[in-house]
Amino acid sequence: MVRANEEVEALLQEYADLIAISGGDAFKARAYEKAARAIGGHPADVSKLDVPGLREIPHVGASIAEKVVEYLRSGRVSVIEETRAAIPAGVRELIAIPTLGPKKAMVLYEDLGITSVDQLLDAVHAQRLRDLKGFGEKTEENILHGISLLQKAGGGRILISAAMDVAEQITAELSRITGCERCAYAGSLRRMRETIGDIDILVAAERSAPFMTALAELPSTAEVIAHGAKKTSIRTTKGLQVDLRVLPPASWGAGLQYFTGAKAHNIRTRAIAVRHGLKLSEYGLFDSGSGELVASETEEEIYARLGLPWIAPPLREDRGEVAAGLRGELPDLVAEGDIRGDLHTHTDLTDGLSPLAEMVAAAAARGYSYYAVTDHAPNLYMQRMTDEKMLAQREAVRALDRRHRGMRLLHGTELNIGPDGDVDWPDAFLAEFDLCVASVHSHFNQSRQALTRRLVRACENPHVSIIGHPTTRLIGKRPGIDADFDAVFEACARTGTALEINAHPERLDLCDEDILRAKRHGVKFAVNSDAHSTTHLPYMRYGVGTAQRGWLTKDDIINTWPLTALRRFLRGGARRS
Structure with a gap:
């Protein structure tokens, strides 16, 4: 059921890794990475495209298009099969470990003869990696964490x-x-x-x-x-x-309640049933003595008979939702329809896949009241941003804004938070943006103290309105950075800087548990798609689901607010008050 686009994306990414492992041309590897991302984010089904059609996709040249067609017709690509065969299977197994890149995997194979995860674990525990160039204690820690992530992913999730x-x-x-x-x-x-x-x-x-x-x-x-x-x-x-x-149709509500809640939530609701002289199962709520059916058709009936309001599914984790329900204090959770706009998106001016006009049209089709374009700033050097490019984009955004009367466009940027907490561009240049998102994109292995100071300093920058994907994690691939996030949350609350809930399903950053902690500090949030393609804008549903798991309401999320209130927050009035 995976789209052909995603299968091809995985194949081309694998080939890029194989090129890197074998010491091939770095530019060629990068070209395949870009093509993989472009195809993965392409809205049309690539299985229905021929070579000319594929070549219309950004970053897909003739050679790559021919390989894609070969794969879609035969299920294999001869040159990729040959490259796989030339690289030991053990090395290919090692690069599946998050935090371990292809070059290090090849060093482990060539210098230590390591061809499996188990052998790598033994070598780490024996401290054999520390004599290798480019390896050390921190590398060992990262590898152990990466193996842990791999093993968890191997659990079938x-x-x-x-x-x-x-x-x-x-x-x-x-x-x-x-x-x-x-x-x-x-x-x-x-x-x-x-x-x-x-x-x-x-x-x-x-x-x-x-x-x-x-x-x-x-x-x-x-x-x-x-x-x-x-x-x-x-x-x-x-x-x-x-x-x-x-x-049975009459048992629908009971079955839906029974098979939705986490085990601990269900144990708690069954305990309440027992205290009421009732028995709860997937077929209904029954009187323990007579066996008479009390409620079963809807979840609302089940919860009401237990003395509870209906509890939204994202809350059913036994994190206080039952007690809050008994007190009448359940939050009125944010819904996807409450989101008035997306405040973190990209175009093909930097690493996005879709042109500005297409991204804006797709956002308008979603019924947004406002929409922000936030391409990368120049300190993320690979994106090759310049002052001139950004100013030209601003003019294009303003022109489109005049044509989209039902949706206001905001021109922003995603700044890079440097190792010392500084950001791209001087204050005078930053002041001309409608909003600035600031994110960590590198130097993930700094000390806990340095990472904390770095994020706090970004929060204190008067031009930064939102901290993007705050922990930098990639689910199952890269752990979050080791910062004192309670200190960061306190800084956000103090300075009035919003924390992003990045809706991309590989990130969902902040996660629900961090949201709960941050909310207790009084932080405001922004749920953003971080879309790099028109097909990514619907990821908003996953960010909203994560916000719901963090017990957030519309009042907690700045992009559910009317534009006037949002602009006041972005101008810093909320941070100074």
Whole structure:
């Protein structure tokens, strides 16, 4: 169920890594990386494009286009197969470790003969890496953390976006079957967790057999793990387990409640049921003595009979939501429809894939009231930004703003927070932007004290309105930086600097637990897509889901505010008050 674009993106990225491992041309490796990203973010299905069509995608030249067509026709690319064969399998295994790049993987193979993760672990524990050039204690720590991330990822958990694609396609297929009264996904996906172990699908119908058979026969089904009248489990061609349960329509609410909440949440609600002389199961809420059905058709009925308001799925983690419900203090959670605009996006002027006009049109189609373009500033040297380019873009943004009467355009930038906390451009230049997002993009391994000081100094810069992707983590690939984030949160609250909830599913940074901590400090937030393509703008749903898991309301999030209130915050009035 993964789009052909994503398969091709993974293939070209692998080839770029293979080129780097083998000591090939760095510019060639970079070209394949750019092409991989461009194809992954391209809105059209590349499986339907020929070579000329592929060449219209930015960064895709004739040679790359021909390889893509070869792969889509045959499932393989001869030159990539040959390159794979020339590189020891052990080295390819090592580069799967987050924090370990291809060059270091090759050094480990050539100098120490390491060809597996287990051998690498043994070498680290024996301190054999410290004699290698470019390696040291910090490298060992990073490698151990990377192996830990790899092992967790190997537990079968995937990003929420990939799981959502699968779940929505399956629910759409099953909803078409005669007799389906309701169909939805449940479990950790409905709770909007950042990674998903398996997918729970529920159907309300009188007969289960047609649905069980349909799931087993889907083109994406690689293996039927179990097939029964009440539950069928399959594994998709991408290795993801899907569990389908068919419930009587009268039990829909009870089943949805039972299969959505985290285990600890369900234990707590069942305990409340017991105190009320009731028994709660996936089929309903029953009187313990008589066995009489008390409630079952809707979740609202179930919670109400337990003396609770309906609890939104992202809250059902046993983090105080039941107690808050009993006190009548559950938050009115932010919803995706509350988001009035996106405040962190990119165009092809730097590392984005879509031109300015296309990004603006896509944002307008989402019904936004305002939209910010925030391309990278010059200190991120690979983006080759200049004063002249940025000023020319500002004129283009202003011209488009005059044409988009229903959506106001803001011209901003994403600044790079340097090792000492300084940012790109002098104050006079920064003052002309509508907003500045500031983010850490390098020097991740500084000391805890230096990283904390660096972020705090950025918060104290009067031109910085938002700290972008604050911990810099990439889920399953790169750990967050080691800073004292309580000190950073305090600085944000003191200076009136918003913290970003980056909605890209590989980031979701801040995570829900950090949001809860930051909220206690009085921090305001911005939920942004960090879109590098028109196809990334819908990632906003994942950022909002993460905000909900952090108990945030509209009042907490600056891009749910009217434009006048937002402008007042961005001008610094909120920070000085």
